[in-house]
Amino acid sequence: MQFRISVGGLCALFVVCATGWLVGCSRPTSSPGEGPGTSGVLSPGIIQVKGSDTVVNLGQAWAEAFSQRTGTQVAVTGGGSGTGIAALINGTCDIAESSRKMEPDEYELAKKNGVDPREFTVALDGIAVVVHPSNPVEKLTLEQLSDIFTGKIRSWKELGGFDSQIVILSREVNSGTHVYLKEHVLCRGNKECDAEFAESALLMPSSQSIAEEVAQNPKAIGYYGMGYISPKQKSVAVAESSEGPFAKPTIEDVVSGKYSISRPLLFYTNGEASGAVKQYIDFVLSEEGQKIVSEQDFVPAPPGKPSEAS
Amino acid sequence: MHQRSRFDSVREFIVEKTVLLSGLASIVFVLLIFVFLLKEGLRTFGIVSLEDFLLGRKWYPISSPPKFGILPLIGGTLAVTVGATLLSVPFGIASAFYIAEVAGPRMKEMLKTGIELLAAIPSVVIGFLGMVIVAPFIGDLFDLPTGQTALSGAVMLSLMAMPTIVSIAEDAITAIPGKYREAALALGATRWEYICRIAVRAAAPGIVAAVMLGIGRVIGETMAVMMITGNSAQIPHSLLQPVRTMTATIAAEMGETVPGGDHYAALFAIGLVLFVITFFVNLVADVFLHKDRGTVQ
Numbered sequence: 001m002q003f004r005i006s007v008g009g010l011c012a013l014f015v016v017c018a019t020g021w022l023v024g025c026s027r028p029t030s031s032p033g034e035g036p037g038t039s040g041v042l043s044p045g046i047i048q049v050k051g052s053d054t055v056v057n058l059g060q061a062w063a064e065a066f067s068q069r070t071g072t073q074v075a076v077t078g079g080g081s082g083t084g085i086a087a088l089i090n091g092t093c094d095i096a097e098s099s100r101k102m103e104p105d106e107y108e109l110a111k112k113n114g115v116d117p118r119e120f121t122v123a124l125d126g127i128a129v130v131v132h133p134s135n136p137v138e139k140l141t142l143e144q145l146s147d148i149f150t151g152k153i154r155s156w157k158e159l160g161g162f163d164s165q166i167v168i169l170s171r172e173v174n175s176g177t178h179v180y181l182k183e184h185v186l187c188r189g190n191k192e193c194d195a196e197f198a199e200s201a202l203l204m205p206s207s208q209s210i211a212e213e214v215a216q217n218p219k220a221i222g223y224y225g226m227g228y229i230s231p232k233q234k235s236v237a238v239a240e241s242s243e244g245p246f247a248k249p250t251i252e253d254v255v256s257g258k259y260s261i262s263r264p265l266l267f268y269t270n271g272e273a274s275g276a277v278k279q280y281i282d283f284v285l286s287e288e289g290q291k292i293v294s295e296q297d298f299v300p301a302p303p304g305k306p307s308e309a310s
Numbered sequence: 311m312h313q314r315s316r317f318d319s320v321r322e323f324i325v326e327k328t329v330l331l332s333g334l335a336s337i338v339f340v341l342l343i344f345v346f347l348l349k350e351g352l353r354t355f356g357i358v359s360l361e362d363f364l365l366g367r368k369w370y371p372i373s374s375p376p377k378f379g380i381l382p383l384i385g386g387t388l389a390v391t392v393g394a395t396l397l398s399v400p401f402g403i404a405s406a407f408y409i410a411e412v413a414g415p416r417m418k419e420m421l422k423t424g425i426e427l428l429a430a431i432p433s434v435v436i437g438f439l440g441m442v443i444v445a446p447f448i449g450d451l452f453d454l455p456t457g458q459t460a461l462s463g464a465v466m467l468s469l470m471a472m473p474t475i476v477s478i479a480e481d482a483i484t485a486i487p488g489k490y491r492e493a494a495l496a497l498g499a500t501r502w503e504y505i506c507r508i509a510v511r512a513a514a515p516g517i518v519a520a521v522m523l524g525i526g527r528v529i530g531e532t533m534a535v536m537m538i539t540g541n542s543a544q545i546p547h548s549l550l551q552p553v554r555t556m557t558a559t560i561a562a563e564m565g566e567t568v569p570g571g572d573h574y575a576a577l578f579a580i581g582l583v584l585f586v587i588t589f590f591v592n593l594v595a596d597v598f599l600h601k602d603r604g605t606v607q
Contacts, residue, residue, distance in 0.1 A: 086568055109568050167455045172541070172562045173372045196370050199382070202458060202552050203541040205562060209441075216446060219455050 047074045047280055051084020051097035052176050053207050054125060054225035055265050058296045059097055065292060066283050072276050078206070081176030088268055089113050094277050096268040099125065099176030099225070120267040122284050124299035126226040126249035127177060127261045130211075130233040132218040137161045139237040139246040142260065146186050148221060151198025156219070168201040169210045169222035177207070180263050181223055226254070227297045254299045265298070347585055351578035354378065363579060369543040369554070371563060371573045378576045380583065382543040386460065386553030389546040390535055393464025394471055394528045399521055401468075402475030406520070409476070410483035411505055422477075429473035437537035440466040445538050452550055458540030461549040466534050471524035478523060482516020483509055515601040522595035526588050532557040556580050 049059055056078035063074035076097075084096035089110045102110075102117060110117050129145060131137060137159050140148070147153040149168055157163045171178040178197075187193035204210045207224040214222045215232035222233075226249045229235055237246035240260055253259040273281050283289050290300040354363060358378045366379015409421050441458075444465055449457025490512055494504040510517070532555075540552025541562065560577050567574040 082567075089568065105571075106568065109571075165455045174563060179372070194373070196373060199368070199542060199544040200552070201542050202456065203543075203554070203562070205536060205541075213456070213458070217449075217456060 045073060047072065047095065047276055048087075048093040049074055049076045049095045049097060050079065050087045050093040051077075052081040052099040052265070053078040053171075054099045054175075054177055054227070055097040055123075057227060058123065058265075058293065058298055061292050061296055062280075062284050062289060065288070066280055069283070070279065072280070074280060080172065080174035081179075082174040085117075085268065088117060088270060089115050091115065091270070094269065095280070098266045098268060099263060100179050101266065102268065116271045117268045118270075118272065120269070120281055120285070121264045121301050122267050122281075123265040123290075123293045123301050124254055125263055125265050126254040126259050126299065127180065127223050127263070128226045128229050128235040128249045129221065129223050129238060129261070130214050130229070130235050131221050132214060132216075133232070133234045134218050135161055135234065137236065139239065141239050141242050142185055142188060143241075145238065146188065146195065149181070149186055149197055149201070150195050151200060162218070164219050167217060167220040168198055169213055169220055170197050170201045170203055171207070171210070171224075172203045172205060177224060181261075184263075185261060225298070229297065251294070251297075251299050255302075262299075264301070344585065347578055347582045350575060351580075351582040353575040354572070354579035357572050357575070363576075364583070367545060369559070371576060376572060376576075378572075378579075380556065380580055382545045383554055383556045383559050383580065384583070385545045386539070386543070387529060387555040387557070389460040389549055389551075389553050390463045390467060390539060390555055391525060391528050393460055393549050394467035395521070395525055397464060398468035398471040398475055398524060398528075402472050402520070402524065403479055403517060405472075406476045406479035406483060406517075407505055407509070410480045411501070411509065422480075425473050425476050428469065433470065433531060433533045434537075436466050436470060437534035440534060440538035454550055456540060456552060458538055458552050459550050460539060460546055460553040463535045463539040463553070463555075464549065466538060467528045467531055470531060470534065471528050474527050475520045475524040478520035479513070479517045482513040482520065485516070486512045515598040519595040519598040522591050522598070526591045526595070529584065529588055529591065530557060532561045536561055556584050560584075 049063065056076060059076040063076050067073055081096075081098040081100050084093065084098055085102055085106055087093040088096035089106065090113070096117075101119070107117065129140065135156070137156065140159065144153065144159065148159075148166060149170070151168070153159065154166060155163065156166055170181075173179075182195070182197065183189065186195040186197070202213075204213065204222070207228050210222040210224050211228050211230065211233060214220045215230075226235075229249070235249055237248050238259065238261060239246040245258060247253040247259040249259050249261075254262045267281060267284070269277060269281070285301065293300045358366070363378055363380060364384070365381050366377065367381050368377040368379045369382055370377040405421070405425075409418055413421060440462055445457035445459070445462040447457065448454070448459060448462050448465070486509055490508055491504055494508050495501075499507070535555050536558035539555065539558065541554045541558055542552040543554040543559075544551065546553045560580055563573065564577055567577060
């Protein structure tokens with residue numbers, strides 16, 4: 001008797017597994033057939049948003065406000081700008097949040113996959129360079145920052161700080177902030193330059209982990225979007241050259257351009273946004289959406305000019 | 311009557327084939343995984359030579375041109391693995407002997423349950439504890455610039471290797487025929503002499519297998535090492551430096567890559583190298599396990 005039951009169970013299990021497998025297999029082949037640019041969302045009722053860790057908290061705040069107003073769920077995940085863009089190209093998210101512009105080869109790949117990325121500037125962000133509050137170093141020039149992160153300057157003493165090694169904290173290579181810093185601080189915008197983060201740089205998996213390590217390590221220097229600034233870290237004043245003017249990452253100085261390490265935060269959609277996705281983006285760019293930007297310590301997107309560009 | 315037996319034989323046939331299929335499935339999956347790794351990873355060697363890949367000292371995958379040298383990553387994996395092995399093997403084997411030979415029945419039950427519980431802790435929890443407690447502690451203890459080092463990773467990973475090592479080594483020791491012990495004690499050996507002169511030798515193949523499987527566990531671990539070893543791709547000169555392991559590199563960077571790109575292929579090639587390493591580790595363990603069965607019979 002027992003034997004018969006177990007055989008039945010085994011067969012049933014097998015059948016269930018097999019059908020599950022077949023169904024699971026057939027699903028992905030049917031969805032690309034819908035083609036790119038068709039309206040609406042990947043999964044009904046939920047807008048999938050993925051990408052930059054810098055934007056993730058802001059994205060969550062938008063998502064909560066939006067779903068309270070409209071009842072449409074928005075799922076926001078981080079992981080890095082590259083992760084979001086890759087997800088958009090692979091068709092696994094509706095909106096990619098990014099803290100950097102898409103690369104030409106990413107556009108090419110998107111085209112190959114039948115994805116037509118559209119760009120929206122949703123906010124501005126200053127990148128704060130942070131040290132432990134007890135660190136006496138108050139201000140640094142871009143050149144000094146470049147020398148620190150490439151490992152040319154190895155001791156805080158050279159910068160007027162304590163006599164100790166500098167511990168460089170960087171984000172992983174999938175971070176838009178990492179790429180931005182490399183292009184605009186390490187290379188100072190020079191496309192040909194081959195400066196790299198020092199090999200000894202610790203690559204941290206998230207902005208939060210940089211914040212935590214800086215808060216407890218007096219020898220550390222790190223960077224992240226200004227939304228992460230807290231009293232547990234000290235942001236350094238930065239200037240283009242030693243003559244100044246040195247500026248801290250505040251909303252006024254980012255808007256005026258006085259604080260030079262800043263960038264736009266972007267949304268990418270596949271084709272012209274429509275349906276719930278369009279509604280969401282309209283909300284984000286509305287006065288209410290931009291108020292949330294200020295509340296989350298980012299800088300509202302410059303108004304007036306058309307938000308869309310490609 | 312006749313009908314029933316025919317029904318039985320059909321049923322027998324179906325069940326037998328189903329079970330056979332399930333048995334073959336794991337081999338088929340391993341082969342498919344290997345083929346997939348080869349298909350995606352081998353392309354890397356059209357971009358960099360095998361030598362530059364394995365012995366290159368720089369890992370800058372998103373620079374232009376990218377540098378795909380995994381020597382620092384191999385070094386990182388080695389440093390963490392050797393550290394974790396050095397920590398977990400003596401404790402693991404000693405604990406196996408205690409459980410198998412010394413502990414009373416109640417103690418034995420308690421310890422075995424405890425060790426199984428240790429195996430059940432998710433690696434992200436181990437990583438979190440390491441990040442919050444062990445790494446800062448190690449940083450303070452050795453007065454290091456940062457506590458996120460190979461040693462922190464090794465300490466946490468040794469905890470994860472322990473259950474594997476203890477349970478397999480304990481099985482091997484328990485499997486030693488009782489006559490060995492009886493003969494030893496009859497000849498006037500003390501319990502200590504029996505353990506360290508006879509039991510160790512009789513169970514040696516099983517113990518080696520336990521160690522190898524423990525090492526396999528450590529090499530493949532990802533989440534915990536990613537959280538506590540600092541992830542800087544430099545060739546380690548001591549255990550007190552931040553390192554980046556092969557597994558952490560794949561996990562941290564795979565999300566960013568574009569399927570089909572060079573970086574993607576390079577990460578699969580790292581996966582291939584890992585596969586080859588763990589394959590050999592498991593092979594050695596298997597050889598010793600079979601030897602073990604030989605001596606016991």
